[in-house]
Structure formats: C-alpha cells, structure tokens
Amino acid sequence: MSKMTNKKTNPRLTTLIALLKATSRENDVNIWRDIADRLEAPSRNYAEVNLSKINRYAADGETIIVPGKVLGTGMVEMSVTVAALNFSESASAKIREAQGECMSIEQLVSANPTGSRVRILR
Numbered sequence: 001m002s003k004m005t006n007k008k009t010n011p012r013l014t015t016l017i018a019l020l021k022a023t024s025r026e027n028d029v030n031i032w033r034d035i036a037d038r039l040e041a042p043s044r045n046y047a048e049v050n051l052s053k054i055n056r057y058a059a060d061g062e063t064i065i066v067p068g069k070v071l072g073t074g075m076v077e078m079s080v081t082v083a084a085l086n087f088s089e090s091a092s093a094k095i096r097e098a099q100g101e102c103m104s105i106e107q108l109v110s111a112n113p114t115g116s117r118v119r120i121l122r
Helices: 010-025 031-040 051-057 089-097 105-111
Strands: 047-050 063-071 081-087 101-104 118-120
Touching: 010 031, 010 105, 031 063, 031 118, 047 051, 051 063, 051 089, 051 105, 063 105, 081 089, 081 105, 089 101, 101 105
Parallel strands: 047 063, 063 081, 063 118, 081 101
Antiparallel strands: none
C-alpha cells in the first residue's frame, strides 16, 4: 500500500489556498501566502482559537484572521472582525453580540486584498 499524500481533498480548501496564493502574488503581500502555507501544511491540525484568546490579544476595531476554527469558550468584550475557516455557533453569536463581525477567509481576501491591518491568531 502506498503512503498517503498530503493533498487536500476538500474543494473549498483547495480553492481557498489557490485564491490566497494568487492574491499574494498579485498584490505582493506575504500575509496571504503565510495563511495558504498554514492551511496547506501536511498536518490537519488547524488552529482552534477560543474567544478568550481573541479578547486577550485583539484591540477594539481590529481585524483578526484564524487559519482554522473559532470556538466559543470565553467572551469578547469589544467589536472585532474575525475571519476564519469555520466558527462554532456560540462563537459567532458572541462575536455578533459584541457588535463584531464574522466572515470567511474568502470574504476577507476580497474585502482587503492587500491584507493591511490584519492580525493572525493561532
């Protein structure tokens, strides 16, 4: 039996990685390349970030990107924009309650192709 390859089979993920790499090349921006590399890594251990960590490290009005899933443990006490691969239901509800915004990574790339003023949390 042959060894398993590191090829991603999730169509959304492969499309997202291609989008991130293309946007990185077009705008000469390293943040999208960094996120693509993290999502493309052979290990399937994507980041899992709790709201308590976002609350601890983010500033009011900041944009955060999580190359993985945002979980609902903890509280968010400020308005932040969070882009992630996935959100738990409780995490998205708590972010919206704090007047924040949840979006997909694809939406963030479209809205901010230069990646300016975006912080990566993992």
